[in-house]
Amino acid sequence: MDIQKEWTRRRSVLMHLIITLLFLCLAGIPFLIFYFHEGRPDRQEIGIVIGSTIINLALVRFLLYLFDRDRLQDILELQAANQQLQANETALLQSEERYRMVLATMPACVAMYEAVNSGDDFIFKEFNRAAEKVDGQPKEKVLGKKVTEVFPGVVSFGLLDVFKQVWQSGQPQHYPVNWYQDDHLTGWRDNYVYKLPSGEIVAIYSDETEKKQAQIQLSESEEKFRSLYHAMSEGMVLYELIFNDRNEPVDYRILDVNPAFEHMLRIPKKKAIGKTSCALYETDAPPFFKEFLKVVETGIPCAFETSFPLLNKHFRISAMRPLPNQFATLFFDITETRKSQDEMAKSQRLESLGLLAGGIAHDFNNLLSGLFGYLDLTLHLAEKGSLLHQRLEKALSAFDQAKALTRQLLTFAKGGSPIKQWCDIKPIIEEAADIALSGANVSYRIECGSNLWPCAMDRGQISQVIGNIILNARQAMPNGGLVRITLSNRTLQTREIPPLPAGCYVETTLSDSGIGIPPDNLLKIFDPFFTTKQEGSGLGLATSFSIIQKHGGHIIATSELGHGSSFHLFLPASPEETTVPITPISASPDKPDSTPTQSLKSRILLMDDENIVLSMAQDMLDSLGYRVTVARQGKDAVDLYQEALLHGERFGMVILDLTVPNGMGGLETLSCLRQIDPEVKAVVSSGYSDSPVVAAPKDFGFRAVIAKPYRFADMVRLLKDVLK
Template sequence: MPKNDDHKKFHDLRRQAEEEIKGNFREIPDTLEALPPEESRRLLHQLRVYQVELEMQNEELRRAQLELEASRGLYFDLYNLAPFGYVIMDEWSVIRDANITFARMVDTERSQLTGEPFTRFIDREDQDTYYLKRKQLWKTKKQEACELRLVKKGGSCFWIRLEMTVVNGHDRSAPVCRAVIMDITQLKQAEEIQKNAHTVLEHMVRERTSELEKANQKLQVEIEQRNKAEAALQKSEEHFRKMVELMPVAIFAHTEDSIIFANTAATELLKAADTQDLLGKALVEFLHADDQVQFEQLLKCVLHERVEKKTFSAKFVSVAGADIDIELSLIPFAHQNVPAVQVTAYNITERKQIEEEIIKAEKLESISILAGGIAHDFNNILTIILGYLSVVRKPFNAGKSIETYSHLKEIEKATIQAIGLTKQLLTFAKGGAPVKSAASIEELIEETVMFTSSGSNVRCQFAFADDLMPVEVDRGQISQVLNNLIINAVQAMPGGGTIFISVENIAVDKTSSLPLQEGNYIQISVRDEGEGIPEEVRRQIFTPFFSTKSTGTGLGLTTSYSIIKQHGGHITVDSQVGAGATFAFYLPASGGIMLKESNLSRQLKTGSGRVLVMDDEEAILRLAAEMLPLLGYDAEFARHGNEAIALYAKAFRSTEPFAAVILDLTIRGAMGGKDTVKKLLELDPEVKAIVSSGYSNDAVLSDYRAYGFKGMVSKPYQLEELADVLHQVILGTV
């Protein structure tokens, strides 16, 4: 019978009794002896009936109380026996409540947690991460998760995964944050969650006394007390039920045969329409066939042997038939004196995806190391080819054989294209700061676009503005950006189409929406006629490892974004579904003069003096022996840093010191250029050292002056490039 009906019934009985006594009050004599025997027996019988009725009411209330205590105990156990920490916080991260597991995690008494800021337990280095996640949580009211470190009472740190959800407070109070904390430092075992001692309610039933009125008063007091206890128990049971229901982790209560409880998260995880669809069924029905036998064995082990905990990884098969990677924890407990198991299912699908991405990244790292080594060695070979080409071409510069000169220029052009490919390999392998130089942006764009789109079923249409401002860029890296954008555009139009490439000058001022410093920029736009990019894809398009292609690495546009950022620029994407996509990137204009390539010969800058060349490649040394005399210099050679230092010291003390030193950055098994120049600067602070390397993306090349060098020449180089840098360094014009 509902509580309100019981209360009304008891009230009506009391009212009737009072009216009957009131009505017969005048008929009752002062003493029982004055009453007739029949009237005395009738009155005594009536009083005993009232007494029995009150005792029955009291027994009914006691039984209802026991049922409420059992229900409250179930939810209380599910909350405190969870293998994860649960914390309730207000909007300012002040802890309102926390379970025993969390108190043990931070090695603090549970009673001391209430009122403490949650940030007190977060490692200093992870405070910003938590702040941003908390800010986003309260802004969007959507679930947020992050991984960070907590600090125990003794000062030791451990890693946790924190999942936070905003829910309405109890009894319509202010919203609160419910947080689930999983210790990911030790996933194999977790400490046994101790059960809270249940509050023991004292049941005292006084013996019937000889005075019926006094017994009646005592029974009424006990009924009122039990009514209050019932209300408190109902309130407490509702509180714990809501806490378990709103937890973002799937929780089941399972007997030997079937599920007797499942929270909302469990229903959502299995894609069930309602919790009732799960009750009465065995959890093994929702496990993948490969995991069913192991689960049944562990369930029996936990139920019958009362082991403190069992954990294993498995797969759920949802109602919709989808596989879900989970981690199951089985903990024994008693439900109404019946052995049961609390099964917590943690969705680890995202974690497994991250682990797979890490493996993919490690494979890419191995490939990048290989690519860097190949590019370095290939650059040494190209240095020899390009260097000898410039030496062979020199006699034809005067126009003695235009045809032979033209052939040599074509070979030289093809070699320069190969150089571009090695620079792209180095960019993939190392990334790093760009090695900038003045470049003809029109020629760079046309050569890269036509090379990348060759063999496809698309055509390219160029639009270059007049009087484009000059730029200083890393040709290899900008070629890689264009290569990525053109490949994406070609793949967006499998049926063919036109790619529109436009280049123009723009000025960025305070009113511009672009996240760039004020100044002049070159805008390069690549537009296709494909199907366009959906909004949800566009938001993640520059995210590492994000790809909509089954064979994609998800690194192309991420690398492009990084390259443009390191050039001091910015890259954007604009697209509407069904209307193609436009990628635009911006490069800072330089203050120099645009120098375009010319087939006409140019005057070599010659000089005089001794030049020391350090390199571990004999072919490079032989090439230097050919090139330097053509420029008017005497060449001497060293194979490693110690030899170079000894030769320089000897010459420094003589009347013919070296006019310049060319140092290869990387020497196999010996001292390279970076360490060698430090020693030379100690010997001669005015040493005119030039760094050279096949690793064109090395940080030393991009900021060589910071390492003590006066100039830089990136392999492979031509006779003219070597002549220019020697002339500038020796004369001190750099």
């Protein structure tokens, strides 16, 4: 009985001990188990340290198994549940740490809100680093505050309404890129708003300011390009290459053209787009294909000049590669520039040839003066009706032709400056046309606008120009025809007719219905000595061009084979000037009496550097009964004149050669003579000069001019005019 009680007591104590140990094990606390050995007289304690929960559990399990199997299952389930709880807490802590790490490091801006006031406003619960950077707000100053307080512009921005809608409906929304602005923050924002199961609102957003600004700049740039593309004066075309089955480029197709291209090439945009180059330009091979292909392959731009004969235009084309297998071309209309360059080159060429022609004409005139002068003198000595007289007359019949040729050379050269007067051009044209078409089966018709302006011109030279052109028209219509002449006032703008400056002009157009002029010849017709006629000198149109140019005007020739030619003459005009009366050019003066009278006899001083001219002129004057003194230099002439005055034998007239190489010419000599005798009667003689002295001798102190070559009758007329 005592043994049973003791076992019951010990079992109860052991159970309490086991329960205590169980809690210690569950807490993971190391503990000591002490037990006593009753067999030892000192009852010494023996302790064992149990430091491992696993050992404790094993021990507890063993003890419970021995003492109370019913409680063992409950304790084990409790211990397993505790372990699961610890594992869940650990996993939750790890998940939360990962969430915070992701939230902090993700590049998108994230803000979490909790609804307050029944969803009328929202307070910040989370604010990641990206949001801090974009919005310029530190996290610690944002959390716990209302969104309307931190971002006062959120209402006008429209995002607060989105928050409310998402909070109420639970459906996510995308609030597209929009402009946000308040007193401290501006920018473009793109927002995605979600509602969490917890009821919180999450906004994931990005700063689109740089991207939006780039889009705006790109849009503005595109608009500027589009405006420039449509407004530019240069034609622009975009092409793409066309490849065959072997992937070889064989042609190119038009993708787009601007309005300037349509205007320049007279090709509508609808007709051009989608067409291949061969189809559009009606060619067998793509124009400039090698040049364009090289641009596409290398990306290196190129430029070249070309002409479109059908349009009568010249273009400078620049090509570049905007995209692979594409190229764009710019068309610059350089027609007027080329015309100006051609006119300048022509003027320079004419100027160079003019210098040569002028020098030849000067020397030729001197030779003609001597040759025909002596023939003329001999004619006056020969008996009329004799064989000698007849042959001399035949020889002299070539004088007018030779003189006309040298006059053309002189006019073409730098000499022959026009003596301009304000004239009505119509009667001059009528007279020149009557002379040129006399006896021909070609007629003319003049169409004149009302109130035709007076022109500043040398009527003799303009008559020569009209005569040359009408004569060419007559020869172009061997079977007869009509020369149409139209006269009209023109007010030109700058660069409208290169190289003429802006101003008032009279345009004279002479058109025939002849055979026309080939295009290659049309570029050369104003060149000196160019002719397609067997008996032509090639100076007619060259001289005409030079005359019109010296008048400050311009001449243009157009022609179409089989349909005739037209010449357009532009002469400076003025609506305010009055015309001077015109004496018909064809009216010739009475033939002078070659028999001198006693009243004409006087002393004459003759100065010329050419011996043949000096000798011939002296013989002419001697034959008329004048006393002649000659000099080869201007200085000698001054000395002789001064010496005659000292002896009381004043010269009645002085004839001075204008140009004396390496010596004192006529103008300088006259200046010295007028210092000696202000009343000196001086006449200028010249075969060639670029000085205006020949054109207006009286403006320089001369009484008259006698042009080389001259005949006996010309000398007699001069003497009567000066010595009367």
